[in-house]
Amino acid sequence: MPPQPPRVCALMAHPDDIEFICAGTLIALGQAGCPITMITMTAGDCGSREHDQQAIAAIRRAEAARSARLLGAEYVCLEFEDLRIFRDNDSAQRVTEALRRARPDVLITHSPVDYMGDHEETSRMARDACFFAPIPNYRTFAADVAPILDAAPALYFGDPIQGRDYFHNLIEPQFYVDIADAMEKKVEMLCCHASQRDWLRAQHGVDEYVEMLKEWNAMRGAEAGAPYAEAFRQYLGHGFPQENVLARWIGERIRTK
């Protein structure tokens, strides 16, 4: 019997982060038969100047769910609040429980260094949850406890926003995924987040949501020898899978310098 495609999970802080950072790769993995879960820590409750937290969260949950549907993925929101993602015992338990429910073989999260704290805290908690989830005595005290994982999933860090650390230095990826033929759908997924386009224009002066994405993926593409690419680093710490599982399933798209 051929091996089962791995279960893939993207766990990131806010609605639209997954689309920016790794949607092209998720599209490719979906085409390879991988079941996919998209998890955001928050519903994006601070991303508005005109709606209150509850109202904008409802809008953005629906936008994220619509984007996940385009991919045929499941969408889960862990209901943290924007700018209040901190690693403490309760948060670590919630994230671990979410992983035990999603049961990923592959987890993609934020770069450990990124432009804001929510992303960095999510990255750290995602890494820890991979380690905790297979440990029987690590209890989450959730109402309906999911079984432990058999092993830590293969863990990948996506690019920080625009591929840069907070000194504006480019992060050096381990490898790239050629997403040229997934770009149209990736843009379609990003455009589900209509409320964010308005917010970024008002708050950060970023007028062209889609142009920013294309420039970023074209820059990584130029490094990789492809029209558009996403960049990744695999976490190779003690106790984690060392094999690049993605290479087995979408190897024809993997590029190195």
Ligand SMILES: [Zn+2]
């Ligand atoms: Zn974000």
